[in-house]
Amino acid sequence: MLGLLFGGVVFVYIGQTVPNASAEIGGLFAALAGVAVIGCVFLHEASHVVVALRRGLAVRSIRLYVFGGYSVIDGAPTPRTELLVSIAGPASSVLIGLVMMIVPRLAGTDNLVGATLWALGLANLAIGVFNLLPGFPLDGGRIVRSILSQGGRDRIEATRIVTTIGRVIGFATMGVGVFLLLARQTTGLFWLFVGWFLATTAVSAGRREELSTAFDGMTIADVMRPTPDAVSGNATISAVLGLYGMGPSLRSLPVEMTGRVVGVIGQEEIDSISPSRWPSIRARALMSRIGPADVVEADAPLESLLLRPAGASGRAIVVREGTVVGIIDGQELGSVL
Structure with a gap:
């Protein structure tokens, strides 16, 4: 563009x-x-x-x-x-x-x-x-944050300050765009779009920086839940519950077919059918399929998981050297957010 x-x-x-x-x-x-x-x-x-x-x-x-x-x-x-x-x-x-x-x-x-x-x-x-210019997501915002941090401000607090400044700059730029449009200047559309872009990215950039600071040094492995062996896709729901369904709900588990993890199953999926069908429905028919967006490396920074778009399953399968070692769902994320 x-x-x-x-x-x-x-x-x-x-x-x-x-x-x-x-x-x-x-x-x-x-x-x-x-x-x-x-x-x-x-x-x-x-x-x-x-x-x-x-x-x-x-x-x-x-x-x-x-x-x-x-x-x-x-x-x-x-x-x-x-x-x-x-x-x-x-x-x-x-x-x-x-x-x-x-x-x-x-x-x-x-x-x-x-x-x-x-x-x-x-x-x-x-x-x-x-x-x-002294606001996120611009370099000037980071310069101001470094000066505030050098002066004793907490880094997260300094981040919030420059995020607010960035939004103000964005709204001011949008105001310039509106003024130019009222004056019948077509360049106003450009400045209106630039202002909107600055205002919205200021928030996302600020959130990204806050997460980077809060979770500095933490990896995905630090918050994942280690999983037992993957559930066979051919197992019935009754069998899955008999083996893993301890407590009021079934925690999310990976599902494998022919030695490869292809999906995830948990209480959300099981609640979608009536208990009378548990003995006849296989895990492979009920599981949520996973794709590349659902798989994360155990040693990757935690912030990389929190900032990426969620995969189709709504959970993250954690791997190390190609082997599934854990899973992250809402409960694990809730423990750190």
Whole structure:
């Protein structure tokens, strides 16, 4: 989306500054600019990653989304480390922007290369400066949090402060969009969408950071319930209850067929049929099937489970080296939340 929007802006800009260029050539340069701005966003995030790795943090991935990117970094860094990691992205964007603007300053913007580089330079400067705004999910929010933490604030409390600031910035941006629309400026739609995006992602980013702090160092294995051998899919419900149904309800259990875990069964599934059918219904017919989203690694950080979308079964099958070692359902999660 970002590349498409920026490519459209560059196409219009080229038409204004290089009027002799054909629409085809202008479109080509605009398309290249759209791809290049995505590359610049990646370099912005890569700068975070490089500093994070140099400071001893574990980096899982870089994710690009509609208006930017996000580096998935495990753990709760020290305030100084967070400050350095957060500044790295905006600093790299500003530096890239200044370098890209050297050629247009020397050769002018009345040619295709100069106009495209000038637009890319301005875009990088805008990315760098915009990310310094002091609220989540922007880098400026993390900079402010590191300063608050350095000053003695609890990290979770500091996270909530910058989350609120981020929402305020988002709503203010939406207000600008509404004002522009009332003034019959179509760019108001863009700012309205950006504001909505900031306001909503501020909440999700804040929640993610709170979980990262609260569960720093904990793994999925720390909260899972170790399971007995998996239930045979050919076993009747009566047999399953006879073997495992101790207490007022049956805890969730993995179900296997031909040596492979293919589903999960618990009180929720058993309550869906009448007791008179227990002797004739097999576990394989009643179980909730699992897919890749239902399977998690035992040694993965706990926050990775809490932040991922729930699988179809509503429970997590925990594996270690391909072997099922535990299960997590609402009761286990409730014990840590």
